[in-house]
Amino acid sequence: xxxxxxxxxxxxxxxxxxxxxxxxxxxxxxxxxxxxxxxxxxxxxxxxxxxxxxxxxxxxxxxxxxxxxxxxxxxxxxxxxxxxxxxxxxxxxxxxxxxxxxxxxxxxxxxxxxxxxxxxxxxxxxxxxxxxxxxxxxxxxxxxxxxxxxxxxxxxxxxxxxxxxxxxxxxxxxxxxxxxxxxxxxxxxxxxxxxxxxxxxxxxxxxxxxxxxxxxxxxxxxxxxxxxxxxxxxxxxxxxxxxxxxxxxxxxxxxxxxxxxxxxxxxxxxxxxxxxxxxxxxxxxxxxxxxxxxxxxxxxxxxxxxxxxxxxxxxxxxxxxxxxxxxxxxxxxxxxxxxxxxxxxxxxxxxxxxxxxxxxxxxxxxxxxxxxxxxxxxxxxxxxxxxxxxxxxxxxxxxxxxxxxxxxxxxxxxxxxxxxxxxxxxxxxxxxxxxxxxxxxxxx
Amino acid sequence: xxxxxxxxxxxxxxxxxxxxxxxxxxxxxxxxxxxxxxxxxxxxxxxxxxxxxxxxxxxxxxxxxxxxxxxxxxxxxxxxxxxxxxxxxxxxxxxxxxxxxxxxxxxxxxxxxxxxxxxxxxxxxxxxxxxxxxxxxxxxxxxxxxxxxxxxxxxxxxxxxxxxxxxxxxxxxxxxxxxxxxxxxxxxxxxxxxxxxxxxxxxxxxxxxxxxxxxxxxxxxxxxxxxxxxxxxxxxxxxxxxxxxxxxxxxxxxxxxxxxxxxxxxxxxxxxxxxxxxxxxxxxxxxxxxxxxxxxxxxxxxxxxxxxxxxxxxxx
Numbered sequence: 001x002x003x004x005x006x007x008x009x010x011x012x013x014x015x016x017x018x019x020x021x022x023x024x025x026x027x028x029x030x031x032x033x034x035x036x037x038x039x040x041x042x043x044x045x046x047x048x049x050x051x052x053x054x055x056x057x058x059x060x061x062x063x064x065x066x067x068x069x070x071x072x073x074x075x076x077x078x079x080x081x082x083x084x085x086x087x088x089x090x091x092x093x094x095x096x097x098x099x100x101x102x103x104x105x106x107x108x109x110x111x112x113x114x115x116x117x118x119x120x121x122x123x124x125x126x127x128x129x130x131x132x133x134x135x136x137x138x139x140x141x142x143x144x145x146x147x148x149x150x151x152x153x154x155x156x157x158x159x160x161x162x163x164x165x166x167x168x169x170x171x172x173x174x175x176x177x178x179x180x181x182x183x184x185x186x187x188x189x190x191x192x193x194x195x196x197x198x199x200x201x202x203x204x205x206x207x208x209x210x211x212x213x214x215x216x217x218x219x220x221x222x223x224x225x226x227x228x229x230x231x232x233x234x235x236x237x238x239x240x241x242x243x244x245x246x247x248x249x250x251x252x253x254x255x256x257x258x259x260x261x262x263x264x265x266x267x268x269x270x271x272x273x274x275x276x277x278x279x280x281x282x283x284x285x286x287x288x289x290x291x292x293x294x295x296x297x298x299x300x301x302x303x304x305x306x307x308x309x310x311x312x313x314x315x316x317x318x319x320x321x322x323x324x325x326x327x328x329x330x331x332x333x334x335x336x337x338x339x340x341x342x343x344x345x346x347x348x349x350x351x352x353x354x355x356x357x358x359x360x361x362x363x364x365x366x367x368x369x370x371x372x373x374x375x376x377x378x379x380x381x382x383x384x385x386x387x388x389x390x391x392x393x394x395x396x397x398x399x400x401x402x403x404x405x406x407x408x409x410x411x412x413x414x415x416x417x418x419x420x421x422x423x424x425x426x427x428x429x430x431x432x433x434x435x436x437x438x439x440x441x442x443x444x
Numbered sequence: 445x446x447x448x449x450x451x452x453x454x455x456x457x458x459x460x461x462x463x464x465x466x467x468x469x470x471x472x473x474x475x476x477x478x479x480x481x482x483x484x485x486x487x488x489x490x491x492x493x494x495x496x497x498x499x500x501x502x503x504x505x506x507x508x509x510x511x512x513x514x515x516x517x518x519x520x521x522x523x524x525x526x527x528x529x530x531x532x533x534x535x536x537x538x539x540x541x542x543x544x545x546x547x548x549x550x551x552x553x554x555x556x557x558x559x560x561x562x563x564x565x566x567x568x569x570x571x572x573x574x575x576x577x578x579x580x581x582x583x584x585x586x587x588x589x590x591x592x593x594x595x596x597x598x599x600x601x602x603x604x605x606x607x608x609x610x611x612x613x614x615x616x617x618x619x620x621x622x623x624x625x626x627x628x629x630x631x632x633x634x635x636x637x638x639x640x641x642x643x644x645x646x647x648x649x650x651x652x653x654x655x656x657x658x659x660x661x662x663x664x665x666x667x668x669x670x671x672x673x674x675x676x677x678x679x680x681x682x683x684x685x686x687x688x689x690x691x692x693x694x695x696x697x698x699x700x701x702x703x704x705x706x707x708x709x710x711x712x713x714x715x716x717x718x719x720x721x722x723x724x725x726x727x728x729x730x731x732x733x734x735x736x737x738x739x740x741x742x743x744x745x746x747x748x749x750x751x752x753x754x755x756x757x758x759x760x
Contacts, residue, residue: 147682154682155643157690184684187642191658244642 018042019437020058021398024067026050028388029074029371039072041394044437048390067398070431073370074386075107075138075395077377079197079275080251080323081348082172083109083140084415085131086124087116092328092415094128097348098137100413102441104349105430106324107395108139108378108385113150114172120145120156122164129165138435139395141381143168146185146196152176155185162192167381170197170251173298175233177203182237186246195381199251200233200258201299210339212285212300220291222339225300231257238265241272249380250274252325254299256309263318273380274318276310277325278351279420281358283307287420293334293341294418297325311363314372321377322369324351328416345420349412354421356401356428366401398432405429454752458570458577461586462627470595470628476748477596477741484520484743493751494523497554501527502544503580504560509715509739510580510589514557517746521754523554541565545572554757555750558582563620576753578746584618590714591624593745595632597738598669601710606633611663611705612654613639614673614695614722617646617684621714622673626652639663640695643684644675660695667705672697672713672723680721688721698724702732710734 022038026049038053039046040062055064078101084092094111101109111128113119119128125142132140144166148154158169169189176182176198189196206229211217213224234250238261241248250262253274265272279297284304288295295301313319327344334341347354355373358364378386385395407421433441454472462470483489499518501511511527518525530544541560548556555576558566563583570577581587598605610629616622616638629636630653638649639657650656657663664670675691685691692698697711711723711733719725728735 148686155684155686156682157686159686159694160690184643188685191642 018047018059018062019065020053020055020062021065021067021072021396021432022053022055024070024072024398026388027071027073027367027370029367030375030387032365032367032371039396041396041434041437044394046388046390046392046394046396049388065398065432071399071401073397073399074374074388075397075433075435076105076352076373077108077110077381077383077386078106078324078326078348078351079110079249079321079377079381080112080277081109081326082112082114082328082344084328085115086127090415091330093135094131094140095135095137096413096415097326097328098135098140100346100348102137102433102435103413103430105352105397105399105433106138106348107397107433107435108141108383109348110141110143110168110381112172113143113145113170114174118145118150118172119143119166120148120150120161122157122160125161125164125166137440138433139385141167143170143197145169146171146189146198147176147181150174152178152181155181155188158189158192158194162194168195168197168249171199173199175199175201175203179236179240183240183244186240186244186248190244190246193247195247195249197249197251198237200230200237200253202229202232205229205232210296210300211288212302214285214303216285216288216303220288220338227255227257227302227306230255230299231261234258234261238270238272241265241270242268245271247271248273252277252299252323253319254280254302254310255306259309259313259318263313266318273320275321275323276314276319277323278347278354279325279345280307281310281314281322282354283420288338291338293336293338294345294422295420296338296341296343297345298343311358315364315368320372320380322351322355322372324348326414328414329418330416334418344418346412346414346416346418349414350407350419350421350426352399352430353405353426353428356426359401360427394434394437396434397430399428399430401428403427403429453755457753457756458579459588459749459753460567460570460577460579462588462591462624462631463586465628465631467631470592470631473592473745473748473752474596474599476751477592477744478600480744480747480751481741483747484740489520490522491520492522494518494521494554494754497523497754497757498552499523499525499750500548500551500553500556501525501580502530502548502556502558503528504530504558504565505581507559507580509742510559513739513742514578514580514746516743517750520743521747521750523750541568542572545569549573549575555753576756578749578753581620584620584623586624587620588624589742589745589749590621591628592749593738593741594625594671594712594714595628596741596745597712597734598710600741601734601737602668605629608634608668609637609666610634610669610671611637611639611657611667612671612673613660613663613697615644615675615679615684616640616649616673617644618676618679619673625671626654630654637663637667641685644679660701661704664701664704667709670697670702670705670709670711672711674714674716675718675722677718688718692721696720696722696724697727699726699730702727712738715739
């Protein structure tokens, strides 16, 4: 397996030469402000930024990059991605995933814990942290299992896993079926002020389904999954959060029913946040077309009305963040009849471009898009990055929001190529990505 | 025994719980127990207080130390003691329990000591029986003689209970020992803290007049007494806490955590202990441990309770 030890942002030989990005549109998603100017980076941190940062103002030994009027914004933070390690290195590795992430402007990834073996022991957390340090191009943070073996039966060692470095607890693509177990897991997690990330799906109600339930599924002759499969568990979870006081993040909601549940919970003051995926914001069930398995996702793509409701909820802030739900699948598991194909699509590299479609269509402001992709996830995870402030880690992107390109499978950096945007026309290109002050992607 | 009988008369026919006992009741039982300690330390340990009386130990739940402690207490007071261990499974329904009670009643016992897995079962029996009834533990409800022996142990070592900070740590949710102790210690003026993970704390515990801590280190700060509770094996593998390893890290009493309590803090445990789960051997066997003394006080307290109830027996 190839390693990228030389490109690690954590390598000890970090450059101490100050670096400045000048002639840029500096976007602060938190305050929704835009300033023309530059940003000065040293020792991995944002030293200063604003209109006063010009080539003339900089010390002579500083490295200067002229952004030619491009956007400079905080690097993106993706709270749901499957990185392959350990156990599925044929689908993805931390090296390949973080290369794709860097190209897509993502500087921090929360790795899904449903690996093989799962991240339910401190030793696996330690393994991930070391692999990320040695082979990762951007930051990789481990989430650990909420229940042992992701079985939904026994609480995982939340305290020990947290001490080892896990920053959130989740069963990944598994939903905890038993309400008693979920109640105790939330209750126990709350003692450690641990964030619980849960994927809400009623396994029994969703059993056998392969796409969204409705007319289109009936026409295709495919078994459907009703929206209620998500809503029932989410609703249960809100009641358990109310009972336990745990910090809860809904990993991925995809329906207007779920939006209403989250809205109500937030109005009641519950410590709840939620995400939806870039796929569910920009695609709908019709995109499945002629049984295209790259669009077979979990939860399934919904109807256009639902997609619009998700975008509106995102704009309003009911939905907090956008995730890539990056799920690399090799060709063999996708080149099957639709119902037999694996769920999932890759998304690290295309998340930002796809999100910009919503800005172009006028459905979402650029500020809110970047906020949902950087500042807000940082806030949920309690991270210092994702903010345009002095002293914050220099995790930054340079973005030309108008540059067009076509998504070509062969050029994607992920080890798997199952993109739902194959041959799609995109606008918005990440020209440079910086993580911890180090340039990890640069189109020059 | 004449000096014992001269003390204030214990006003209850049964001992079903600490709930309902006044501080005077509790102290009079503890005073009686002090005398019983002396009796038990003599070569001639036998008294005639319960001579001719029949004591039945009716244990629906397996027990070694409590049952033998009651047996010894009864024998030292001269009673005839019969031990009945009933398989839990065959006596679960109310009717059967009452039938058992009626059968036993017909045998004319003077005092029955009962342990049962269901909270309230001992109260139900007490209503059906003509004799005195001692609760030796009913479900997660009460275990009054354990709380009394703990209080006696504390009193003998600290002089008084009033004003002490007592931290009760561990599985509060399932513990009858914790409930009886909380009531008794609060009644005698101690400041009671409970410490445990949220999954092992009963809903509404803070309304029982205790301070609640989910972080053991904070809860131990300044404590005079650290009372550890047993965590049953089936509860430490993910159902309530993830593992015994994790439990020991966060809620196990070791020297380092104990150092946060007062320097003269004393350590107690109702037994049987899970060494390396809720308590480290170095602490359990260390100079601050009262665990063995608790066992001795157990016999004395049970002698005191039997004596107190004997005051109400006909023809006494």
